[in-house]
Amino acid sequence: MNFLKGLINKQTSAASSTNFIAPLLANNPAVQILKSDLEQTPPTALYHPTFISPKDSQTIWNELKNLQKHEPFLANPQLKRSIFNVHSESQVEKCADLYFPTLFAYIQTLKPFFYKRKRPCPSVMSLSSLENSDYPNIVPNTIQINHYQDIEKSGCPLHIDSRGLGPTIGMLSFGNDATMSFMIDPPSNFTIEQVQECPDEFRVLLPNGSLVILADDIRYKYVHGIRNEIQKKNHPDHAERFSVVFWYQD
Numbered sequence: 001m002n003f004l005k006g007l008i009n010k011q012t013s014a015a016s017s018t019n020f021i022a023p024l025l026a027n028n029p030a031v032q033i034l035k036s037d038l039e040q041t042p043p044t045a046l047y048h049p050t051f052i053s054p055k056d057s058q059t060i061w062n063e064l065k066n067l068q069k070h071e072p073f074l075a076n077p078q079l080k081r082s083i084f085n086v087h088s089e090s091q092v093e094k095c096a097d098l099y100f101p102t103l104f105a106y107i108q109t110l111k112p113f114f115y116k117r118k119r120p121c122p123s124v125m126s127l128s129s130l131e132n133s134d135y136p137n138i139v140p141n142t143i144q145i146n147h148y149q150d151i152e153k154s155g156c157p158l159h160i161d162s163r164g165l166g167p168t169i170g171m172l173s174f175g176n177d178a179t180m181s182f183m184i185d186p187p188s189n190f191t192i193e194q195v196q197e198c199p200d201e202f203r204v205l206l207p208n209g210s211l212v213i214l215a216d217d218i219r220y221k222y223v224h225g226i227r228n229e230i231q232k233k234n235h236p237d238h239a240e241r242f243s244v245v246f247w248y249q250d
């Protein structure tokens with residue numbers, strides 16, 4: 001199976017790790033840099049399949065389940081997905097204190113990858129240069145929590161996150177594995193069948209505790225989504241998943 005096509009497996013040697021990734025990620029051999037097909041641009045995505053330990057992932061799962069008990073998730077019955085949004089710095093802090101301190105502690109460690117839209121630097125930067133530059137270091141102030149009741153039946157249509165959400169997207173996954181599809185933004189007159197047969201699609205497995213960060217080209221020129229027809233249950237009895245998506249909005 002042509003799984004993980006399009007990924008460069010950047011096993012982090014001591015020499016490359018400090019240049020490429022945040023110190024938190026530096027010594028973990030599982031770190032991979034997602035490579036776009038745009039050969040002329042530096043990698044603008046980071047993929048870490050084991051970013052959060054199974055123990056902390058379980059703690060965060062419990063935090064999210066508790067959040068779901070107390071706050072309204074907006075249901076989308078067609079997609080069998082429900083969504084909870086947190087829209088400002090003060091709400092993020094409030095929710096983090098009340099419901100998800102462990103989750104937020106992880107999100108805070110990723111601030112080197114978030115920055116304001118008006119930055120005095122080139123429009124395309126690799127995540128490594130972002131991480132090492134003086135411009136970033138902003139804690140995400142917008143969080144969306146997606147709950148998929150059954151990953152084989154629930155989906156997230158292929159899309160590009162709205163530009164207003166800022167240049168970096170962080171995504172954490174909990175529970176059942178999901179497979180995220182990426183493809184160059186297809187022309188608007190493409191039918192869904194044509195889109196689904198797109199030869200340039202590449203897929204990334206998002207297991208429990210995994211992290212993906214998208215910026216610049218892969219964030220703006222590729223669509224991404226969770227196509228329910230290619231998802232697999234991990235366990236016979238349930239196939240539930242949460243994804244936590246976060247941005248910094250000016």
Ligand SMILES: O=C(O)CCC(=O)C(=O)O
Pocket residue numbers: 144146156161171173178180206224225226243245
């Ligand atoms: O569930 C996911 O992993 C992706 C969700 C997503 O792309 C979004 O909410 O914008």
Ligand SMILES: [Fe+2]
Pocket residue numbers: 159160161224
């Ligand atoms: Fe998205």
